[in-house]
Amino acid sequence: MGVKLGILGLGTVGTGTVQLLLDGVGRHPLLQEIEIYRVGVRSLDKLRAVKLTEDVLTTDLDSIVTDPQVDIVVEVMGGLEPARSLILKAIKAKKHVVTANKAAIARYGDEIFTEASQYGVQIMLEAAVGGGIPVIQPLKQSLSVNRIHAVTGIVNGTTNYILTRMQTEGSSFSNVLADAQRLGYAEADSTTDVDGLDAADKIAILASIAFGGRINLEDVYCEGIRHISKTDIAYAEKLGFVIKLLAIAKRVTPLTPLSVRVHPTLVPQAHPLASINGVNNAILIEGEPIGQVMFFGPGAGAGPTASAITSDILNIVAALKTSTLTTPNPLLTFKHQDFCQIAPMAELVTRFYARFLTKDQPRVIGKLGTCFGNHGVSLESVVQTGFHEELAEIVVVTHDVREGDFRKALTEISTLEAIDSIPSLLRVI
Amino acid sequence: MGVKLGILGLGTVGTGTVQLLLDGVGRHPLLQEIEIYRVGVRSLDKLRAVKLTEDVLTTDLDSIVTDPQVDIVVEVMGGLEPARSLILKAIKAKKHVVTANKAAIARYGDEIFTEASQYGVQIMLEAAVGGGIPVIQPLKQSLSVNRIHAVTGIVNGTTNYILTRMQTEGSSFSNVLADAQRLGYAEADSTTDVDGLDAADKIAILASIAFGGRINLEDVYCEGIRHISKTDIAYAEKLGFVIKLLAIAKRVTPLTPLSVRVHPTLVPQAHPLASINGVNNAILIEGEPIGQVMFFGPGAGAGPTASAITSDILNIVAALKTSTLTTPNPLLTFKHQDFCQIAPMAELVTRFYARFLTKDQPRVIGKLGTCFGNHGVSLESVVQTGFHEELAEIVVVTHDVREGDFRKALTEISTLEAIDSIPSLLRVI
Numbered sequence: 035m036g037v038k039l040g041i042l043g044l045g046t047v048g049t050g051t052v053q054l055l056l057d058g059v060g061r062h063p064l065l066q067e068i069e070i071y072r073v074g075v076r077s078l079d080k081l082r083a084v085k086l087t088e089d090v091l092t093t094d095l096d097s098i099v100t101d102p103q104v105d106i107v108v109e110v111m112g113g114l115e116p117a118r119s120l121i122l123k124a125i126k127a128k129k130h131v132v133t134a135n136k137a138a139i140a141r142y143g144d145e146i147f148t149e150a151s152q153y154g155v156q157i158m159l160e161a162a163v164g165g166g167i168p169v170i171q172p173l174k175q176s177l178s179v180n181r182i183h184a185v186t187g188i189v190n191g192t193t194n195y196i197l198t199r200m201q202t203e204g205s206s207f208s209n210v211l212a213d214a215q216r217l218g219y220a221e222a223d224s225t226t227d228v229d230g231l232d233a234a235d236k237i238a239i240l241a242s243i244a245f246g247g248r249i250n251l252e253d254v255y256c257e258g259i260r261h262i263s264k265t266d267i268a269y270a271e272k273l274g275f276v277i278k279l280l281a282i283a284k285r286v287t288p289l290t291p292l293s294v295r296v297h298p299t300l301v302p303q304a305h306p307l308a309s310i311n312g313v314n315n316a317i318l319i320e321g322e323p324i325g326q327v328m329f330f331g332p333g334a335g336a337g338p339t340a341s342a343i344t345s346d347i348l349n350i351v352a353a354l355k356t357s358t359l360t361t362p363n364p365l366l367t368f369k370h371q372d373f374c375q376i377a378p379m380a381e382l383v384t385r386f387y388a389r390f391l392t393k394d395q396p397r398v399i400g401k402l403g404t405c406f407g408n409h410g411v412s413l414e415s416v417v418q419t420g421f422h423e424e425l426a427e428i429v430v431v432t433h434d435v436r437e438g439d440f441r442k443a444l445t446e447i448s449t450l451e452a453i454d455s456i457p458s459l460l461r462v463i
Numbered sequence: 464m465g466v467k468l469g470i471l472g473l474g475t476v477g478t479g480t481v482q483l484l485l486d487g488v489g490r491h492p493l494l495q496e497i498e499i500y501r502v503g504v505r506s507l508d509k510l511r512a513v514k515l516t517e518d519v520l521t522t523d524l525d526s527i528v529t530d531p532q533v534d535i536v537v538e539v540m541g542g543l544e545p546a547r548s549l550i551l552k553a554i555k556a557k558k559h560v561v562t563a564n565k566a567a568i569a570r571y572g573d574e575i576f577t578e579a580s581q582y583g584v585q586i587m588l589e590a591a592v593g594g595g596i597p598v599i600q601p602l603k604q605s606l607s608v609n610r611i612h613a614v615t616g617i618v619n620g621t622t623n624y625i626l627t628r629m630q631t632e633g634s635s636f637s638n639v640l641a642d643a644q645r646l647g648y649a650e651a652d653s654t655t656d657v658d659g660l661d662a663a664d665k666i667a668i669l670a671s672i673a674f675g676g677r678i679n680l681e682d683v684y685c686e687g688i689r690h691i692s693k694t695d696i697a698y699a700e701k702l703g704f705v706i707k708l709l710a711i712a713k714r715v716t717p718l719t720p721l722s723v724r725v726h727p728t729l730v731p732q733a734h735p736l737a738s739i740n741g742v743n744n745a746i747l748i749e750g751e752p753i754g755q756v757m758f759f760g761p762g763a764g765a766g767p768t769a770s771a772i773t774s775d776i777l778n779i780v781a782a783l784k785t786s787t788l789t790t791p792n793p794l795l796t797f798k799h800q801d802f803c804q805i806a807p808m809a810e811l812v813t814r815f816y817a818r819f820l821t822k823d824q825p826r827v828i829g830k831l832g833t834c835f836g837n838h839g840v841s842l843e844s845v846v847q848t849g850f851h852e853e854l855a856e857i858v859v860v861t862h863d864v865r866e867g868d869f870r871k872a873l874t875e876i877s878t879l880e881a882i883d884s885i886p887s888l889l890r891v892i
Contacts, residue, residue: 054608054752060717062607064793160605166753168597168605175604176589176597178491179483179773288489306759309738323483323766324595328759330735337752344608352794356785364493365781 037351038071040098040129042120043111044082044091047134047161048073050336051110051343052084064351065344072098074111099124106350108343109133118142125149125157132346134161134339140235140251143242147368156353156366158346163189163236164315166338167331171345173243173319175365180321182244184284186463189236191313191333192220192227193259193279197267197298198311201276206264219313229258230296233281240317241283241294247374255295255379262298266389266458269429273387273415275300276308280463286383291375293382300387300431300462380438385414385462388432388444391425391454398452399428405450409443411435425454431462466780467500469527469558471549472540473511473520476563476590477502479765480539480772481513493780494773501527503540528553535779537772538562547571554578554586561775563590563768569664569680572671576797585782585795587775592618592665593744595767596760600774602672602748604794609750611673613713615892618665620742620762621649621656622688622708626727627740630696630705636689648742658687659725662710669746670712670723676803684724684808691727695818695887698858702816702844704729705737709892715812720804722811729816729860729891809867814843814891817861817873820854820883827881828857834879838872840864854883860891 039055041048052073058065073086074095092098099107099120107124109131111117117138124131126149133139139146139162150157160170164187188194192214199210211228214220226232234256238249259279270277280299285292301308306328310316315333320326332338353363392398399416406413417429432440447453468484470477481502487494502515503524521527528536528549536553538560540546546567553560555578562568568575568591579586589599593616617623621643628639640657643649655661663685667678688708699706709728714721730737735757739745744762749755761767782792821827828845835842846858861869876882 050752060610062794063798065608167756168601171605172597172601175778176600176774177770179494179777180770181489321770323479324770325761325764325767327596327761329756330759331756332754335754338754341606341609341750341753345605348608349604349794352792353785356782356792363781363785365491365778369492 036067036069037105037354038069038103039106039108039347040072040074040101040104041070041108041110042074042095042098043109044073044075045110045112046336047339047343048110049083050340051108052086054340054344056084062348064348068347068351071104072101074098095120096123099129100127104129105354106130106132106347108347109135110343114138114141121146122149125153125155128153128155130156130158130350132158132343132350134159134343136162136232136235136239140238143239144248147248151367154362156350156362157368158350158366159239160346161339161342163239164317164329164331165333165335166341167315167317167329167333168342168345169240169317169329170243171349172329173240177319177321177324177327178365180324181288182285182319182321184282184320185237185240185244185317186307187237187240187281187315187317188278188307188310189281189315189317189333190227190233190279191315192224193233194310194315195219195313197259197262197277197279200262200264201267201271204264204268207260207262228260230256230279233279233296237281237283237294237296241292241374242370243368244283244319245285245292245374246370247372248370249294249374250376253294253376255297257297259298263458266460269389269417270300270387273417273431274303275462276303277301277460278307280307291377293377295379298460300460305463380436380441382437383434384437385434386432386440387458387460387462388430388456389458390428390456392428392452393454394421394426395452398426401450401452402428402430402447405446406432406443408446409439411440411443465496465498466534466783467498467532468535468537468776469500469530469533470502470537470539471524471527472538473502473504474539474541475765476768476772477539478512479769480537481515483769483773485513491777493777497776497780500533501530503527524549525552528558529556533558534783535559535561535776537776538564539772543567543570550575551578554582554584557582557584559585559587559779561587561772561779563588563772565591565661565664565668569667572668573677576677579797583791585779585791586797587779587795588668589775590768590771592668593746593758593760594762594764595770596744596746596758596762597771597774598669598746598758599672600778601758602669606748606750606753606756607794609753610717611714611748611750613711613749614666614669614673614746615736616666616669616710616744616746617707617736617739618710618744618746618762619656619662619708620744621653622662623739623744624648624742626688626691626706626708629691629693630700633693633697635693636691657689659685659708662708662725666710666712666723666725670721670803671799672797673712673748674714674721674803675799676801677799678723678803679805682723682805684726686726688727692887695889698818698846699729699816702846702860703732704891705732706730706889707736709736720806722806724808727889729889731892734892809865809870811866812863813866814863815861815869816887816889816891817859817885818887819857819885821857821881822883823850823855824881827855830879830881831857831859831876834875835861835872837875838868840869840872
């Protein structure tokens with residue numbers, strides 16, 4: 035039995051996937067039962083890095099997802115539309131779907147999974163998070179016997195590259211961004227990466243799998259790294275931290291809502307995520323009884339992403355060979371129907387790092403302490419390091435505090451005559 | 464449909480597994496279809512941390528593996544016999560087997576997999592390597608589309624704990640070992656861990672999965688950490704390395720034999736494995752097209768190991784629910800029939816670190832260089848740091864060299880009048 039693929043898109047990732055499938059020697063023998071039956075492209079005239087016969091390439095993507103011969107639709111075109119509509123059409127035509135499209139899944143996962151469940155097909159999306167790193171499959175198959183407490187990831191390579199260079203070179207955000215764009219590590223329009231939107235899509239997907247419920251993307255707090263200064267990176271280092279853009283999904287107790295968020299975070303230097311540098315990604319999963327496990331690897335790129343997509347295809351092919359089609363493998367299916375409740379940020383309990391510029395008045399630290407005390411904020415460390423023009427610079431790290439209470443304290447502090455400004459406010463893991 | 468387990472052994476790991484299975488809330492719903500049907504123990508009178516009804520506990524382990532009611536046998540008794548015989552009996556009685564027994568699998572995998580293949584049952588062994596870290600399942604399911612080049616692991620927590628403390632405290636091996644034994648991080652009889660035997664079992668298992676062939680354990684080169692001195696740890700650090708006990712399986716080109724070995728190794732400080740400290744384990748997998756991925760987590764302990772065992776059980780239960788029993792899922796099966804060819808250590812190409820004690824004669828470095836040159840060994844760095852009693856201490860790191868050639872050079876060097884001794888010789892990754 036040959037399994038027929040209909041691939042939508044032949045860009046970087048599509049090409050990588052086709053190359054892998056056409057070069058099966060030394061890989062799992064099951065790959066040889068897969069046929070690249072149709073590949074949908076925008077233009078037939080473009081020069082391609084892979085050789086495909088004329089009858090395989092087509093510009094009629096609709097015809098692929100409804101073709102009765104196609105068993106699995108592989109969506110690697112990206113973007114929201116027509117990707118979403120094609121995925122939905124494929125499902126209705128009873129095709130299994132493999133996709134790398136984090137943006138579409140994070141936004142339309144609700145309807146996509148509902149339809150997939152109704153039509154009895156599998157949606158596989160290993161490539162949507164962490165590039166080639168196996169994380170979705172392990173979460174579903176190996177770790178689902180655990181009660182998951184937290185998923186914490188460095189899931190955006192561009193921002194991790196920028197922060198790593200700011201750290202090692204002492205450069206400013208805008209200088210490193212410009213250089214990263216020149217070198218191809220950041221896109222010309224860097225908003226999706228730099229403002230944390232890409233990481234938010236990914237943590238929404240990870241949270242939905244880890245905690246078994248759907249996630250409303252609008253509930254995911256999202257703060258990027260544009261405002262990170264080299265000053266803060268230097269202070270963080272002095273205090274024993276590095277600054278990373280973390281995507282976090284956490285359940286404090288089984289009965290409380292989730293906290294799902296993306297923000298730059300001070301990470302202790304001995305923390306497993308602190309040493310993840312450059313374009314690499316890593317996802318740390320905490321649960322009971324496993325404790326902590328971490329998955330590390332290349333977060334993007336044609337090769338790694340093709341590895342993830344092809345392993346998804348292989349899993350479906352293996353299931354097709356052995357399963358009765360009426361009962362799909364419960365470890366591959368997304369069973370959740372309900373939305374997870376997500377707590378507002380004011381309810382978050384975390385440590386904070388804050389930097390203040392103050393007029394160098396006597397007792398200003400005492401005054402800060404009084405305001406913090408009024409709102410139940412206790413301080414782990416206070417550093418007064420020097421002068422910034424005419425102003426003194428004071429950095430504090432708090433103990434765990436409710437974010438709402440901390441912000442009330444900051445509001446009170448900002449009215450103090452001695453306070454010039456509060457240039458930085460970051461969370462600490 | 465309930466799936467009935469026959470569990471062999473109720474020690475630390477067995478107890479952890481039973482506790483997990485009896486406490487299903489917040490875990491995968493499929494766990495609720497699993498019944499702890501029989502648990503085989505040595506004594507019925509012992510006080511147990513888990514409550515099981517009288518008809519579940521039995522001292523007749525043979526009766527469990529042949530009981531027609533039992534679907535899955537979970538072997539968590541450890542040791543070679545009677546574990547091996549019971550596993551083989553279970554297979555012949557058409558039971559699927561989940562085991563954490565790295566020693567039995569590394570030694571008797573040959574006959575166990577042959578029988579399993581004949582009787583059409585699954586052998587699952589996630590817990591045999593890396594405790595709770597998902598690595599066997601990802602290798603088989605997510606990474607099998609890659610051509611694997613190398614698997615490199617820190618797979619023994621005891622030795623990593625000892626080396627980490629030697630590194631951070633500057634203590635000697637024997638002092639840290641004694642303390643580790645006192646604290647319960649090392650066993651009274653530490654040979655299996657300290658001499659690398661446990662790591663050899665594990666890399667043999669990983670290599671057989673990654674490279675799709677059986678491994679003859681006797682072909683695995685195995686060198687422990689007893690001879691690591693604080694002097695070498697200090698020199699390594701000065702040169703930008705940490706010393707780790709690595710288990711390595713590597714194929715340089717598709718047509719050459721494998722290199723499978725366990726030995727203390729100088730690891731560059733920026734290498735992903737360099738920052739794996741304490742009792743943690745990590746396995747780095749390199750392949751094409753994925754590049755490098757690493758799996759990190761707790762390498763032992765009742766909870767993590769129970770997580771791995773239970774996820775194996777869950778995978779079989781999922782397969783039983785959906786598969787036609789005549790065609791087991793090809794991604795769960797071990798298909799290899801042949802033994803991998805393993806290259807002798809003399810053929811290994813690697814960098815070396817060597818420390819020499821020399822009589823402080825002029826031109827001794829020149830003489831070393833001449834001997835190395837005679838055998839095609841080129842040096843990456845040479846450090847002459849000081850005097851050790853009346854002798855000068857010289858440390859060299861070579862470029863890549865065939866181990867056989869390097870050893871010939873050392874033999875020649877040891878005959879030089881200026882050389883007192885060669886106290887250390889370590890490989891460098």
